[in-house]
Amino acid sequence: MVIGATGQIGRVAVGALARDGWEVTAVSRGGGRDEGWPAGVRAVGADRGDDTELAAVIGDGCDVLVDMVAYGPEHARQLTSFADRIGSAVVISSVSVYEDDKGRNFDTQAEPDGFPVYPVPLGESQRTIQPGEASYSTRKAGLERELLAVGDRLPTTLLRAGAIHGPHCRTPRELYFVKRNLDARRRRVIAYGGESRFHPASVHNIAELIRLAAVRPGTRALNAVDPDAPTAAEIAAAIDAVMGVETETVLVDGPPPAPSVGDTPWSVPVPVVCDMSAAERELGYRPVVRYVETLPDTVAWIERRLAGGRDWREAYPKMFQAYGDLFDYAAEDTWLKS
Template identity: 65%
Template sequence: MVGATGQIGRAAVRALVADGWEVTAVSRRGGRDERWPAEVRSVAVDRNEDGALARALGDGVDVLVDVVAYDAGHGRQLTALADRIGSAVVISSAAVYEDEQGRNFDTQDEPDGFPLYPLPIPETWRTVAPGDTSYGTRKVALERELLAAGDALPTTVLRAAAVHGPYGPGPRELWFVKRALDGRPVRILAEGGRSVFHPVHVDNLAELIRLAAAKPGSRVLNGADPEAPSVAEIGAAVDAVMGVAGETVLFEGPPGKDAVGETPWTTPRPMVCGMTAAERELGYRPVTGYAESLPETVAWLTETVADRDWRDAFPGLAKYGVDFFDYAAEDAWLAARRGV
C-alpha cells in the first residue's frame, strides 16, 4: 500500500489485514499506526525518487493500493510496473465532476460558479478535462492513464467524496468541535444551513478498497457514506456527541466578505454521489454512518487541538486562508442583525 500512514491508508491497512492479506505499508518515512498488527511490514519509500517504487515492489504484488497517486505521472509510473502488479486500487476524487454548463470545483469562486450536479452523481457523469492545472484536472489525468491500461493493469478507481475520520489534515468537523471546546454558544450558517457536501468515512473507503482488492477489474466507482447530511444536521450531530446545545443562526445566501456563516461544507447547491455501482459490482455495504462514526473523530480532534493553534495542527484546513473562528466578526454580525 502506497501512502499507508495517511488518513485513508491507516484504515485500509487494517481492513486488508483483517481480510487475510499480507500487507506492506509504504510511506515516505516508513511509519506505523499503533492499531496495525505486528505482521504489517513498514517500508520507507519516496515514490518520486527514480526506481524507488520499483525496488519496493520487488518480484511483484498481487494488489497495489495507492491512496496518494495524484496525476498523469503517477499513472504512468504504475502502468510502467504493470508486469509486477496483479491489479490496483487507486484513490481519486469526486472533485473531478463538472456540470452541464462546465462548472466545477475550479469555478466555484466565480459568480454562479458552483456546479449544478444531478442528484446523485453517477460515475458515468461528465468530468473536467485532464490536465495539470488543478487538483481535479490532475486526478482525471491520473484516471485516464490507469484506465487506458485495461487488462494489462486492472484498476479500480475510487472517487472519494469529502473524506472524514481521524488523522485528516483538514478535518471539516473542527468547525463545530472547536466552537464547543471554546464555549462558543452560537453557530452561524449561510445558505440556510442546507449545504450538502457528501462525506465519506475512511472506514467506508477501506471497505471499498478491501472489496475491490478481492475482485479485480477496470472500473470507476464513487466512494461516499450512506447518508449526505446538511451542514446544520452535521452541527447537531457534533453537538450531541459533545453534550452541548449551541444556538444555530441561519441566514439565506452566501457568506459575506467577512466569511461569517462560511464552513468547510458551505455550498449553494448540493453535491451527492451515487453508490449504486459499488453495490452492484462489489456487493458493497457501508460499515458505518456519519453520526455513528463521529465520537472517534471528535475525541481525536479534541486531543489534537488541546494545546495547539488550529492552524498548526491542521495545515490542510488553514490553507484555505479563511479564519473559520473569527468570533469578533461573528459578534459584530450578530449585533448588527439584532440592532444592538
C-alpha cells in the same frame, strides 16, 4: 502493497486488508506502523516519487497495489511502468473530477454562477473535467484518464472519494464546529439555511471499498461516499451531541452574509450527493459505518490536536491554507449585533 499506508485512509485500509487474509506491505516515507495493525503487516519506508525506491519495494511483484497518494498523470505512468509486476491496482481519486452539463466544476465555484449543479444523486456516468496541470481536480482527472486507458495492462479501480473524514485527517471539516464548542461560542451562523449537503466519506467505508476491489479486479471508476449525506445543520447538531453542549444556530438564507461569517466547510449552494449503486452492483459493497457513528473518534482526535490551547493553524496548517480564517469571531459578532 499499500502506498501511503500511514495516512488517514491507509491506516484503516491496511488493517482491513490484513484481517481479510492478505499479506500486506505498508509503504510510507517514514516506514512507520499504526498500533492497530495486525502483527504480520510489513512496514517499509520509501518515497513513491522515486521510481528506484518504489521499484525496490515492489520487488518481484504484488497481487494488488493500493495507492492512496497518486496525484497526477505522472503517477499513472509510474504505476503503468510496473504493470508487469502488479496484478491489479486500487487508486484513490476524488469527486472533484466531475463537471456539470454547463462545464462548471469545483475549479469554477468562485466565479459568478460558477458552482456546479450536479444530478442528485451524482453517478459515475457524469462527465469529468479535462485533464491538465492547473489544479488538484485537473491533475486527478489526468491520473484517471491515463489509468483507465491502460486497463488491459493494469486493471485499476478508481475510487472517487467525497469529503473524507476520520482521525488523522489533515483538513477535518468538523474542526469548524468542534473548535467553536471548545471556545464556548454558543451562537453560530450557518449559510444556505443550514441545508447544504456535501457528501462525506468515512475512511472505514473507503477501506471497505478497497477490500472488496482487491478481490474483484477490474477497470472502473466508482464513487466512494457514506450512506448518508447530512446537512450542515445536522452535522453541527451531531457534533454538539458528541461534545455534550447546547448551542444556538442562526440560519441565513442564501450565501454567507459577510466574509468568513456562516461559511462552513460544507457550505455549498446546491447539493453534492453521490450515488453508490455502481459499487453495490459491481463489488457487492455495503457501508460498514454511518457518519454519526464515526463522529466520537473524529471529535476526540481534533480535541487532542488542540489540547493545551494549541493554535489551530499550527495543528492544521493545510486547513488554514485551504479555507483561510475559519474563526473570525469578531466578524461574526459584528454581523450578529447588526
